[in-house]
Amino acid sequence: MAPPNVTALNTRLTATKTKYQDHYSTELTWCPLPKGTLLSQNSEDAESRRTIRQHVIKAYNIQLARQSKSNDKLTPDEVEKLVPLTKENKQLLSSVIDKLALSAHGYHRILKVARTIADLARDEKVGKPHLIEAI
Numbered sequence: 001m002a003p004p005n006v007t008a009l010n011t012r013l014t015a016t017k018t019k020y021q022d023h024y025s026t027e028l029t030w031c032p033l034p035k036g037t038l039l040s041q042n043s044e045d046a047e048s049r050r051t052i053r054q055h056v057i058k059a060y061n062i063q064l065a066r067q068s069k070s071n072d073k074l075t076p077d078e079v080e081k082l083v084p085l086t087k088e089n090k091q092l093l094s095s096v097i098d099k100l101a102l103s104a105h106g107y108h109r110i111l112k113v114a115r116t117i118a119d120l121a122r123d124e125k126v127g128k129p130h131l132i133e134a135i
Contacts, residue, residue, distance in 0.1 A: 059119040071116045076108050083111045083126045092128065096135055110134045 063070050067082065074082065085093065097107060111126075114134035118126045 055120055059116065062119045062122070071112045071119070074112060076104065079108050079111045079115070083115050089128055089131055092131060
């Protein structure tokens with residue numbers, strides 16, 4: 001029989017697993033790029049760090065102008081107002097919620113990331129491509 005402190009820890013871990021499941025249950029798979037593709041890239045093709053930094057700063061300034069804080073600081077109610085969903089996008093998210101067993105936190109996290117992707121693209125509205133990339 002396990003000591004009482006181990007049993008208590010197991011009980012807490014079981015409860016925590018359910019609460020935070022969407023944080024670690026996502027599985028990603030991808031195909032590696034062919035070696036030739038990686039080696040053929042040159043500095044002229046890739047965005048410089050400075051350019052990327054400028055894009056990020058512009059997106060951050062868009063967020064501050066729109067809501068006086070960055071997207072990661074939004075409450076669920078604020079996210080719902082800032083990311084109105086079309087019927088098609090709701091259907092997409094509905095299937096994702098079912099397939100990934102997302103919690104409310106996971107769902108709102110996708111919306112925040114999609115809003116940020118739209119900001120980086122300087123798009124006023126969050127569209128299906130932004131949601132797909134966020135997922």
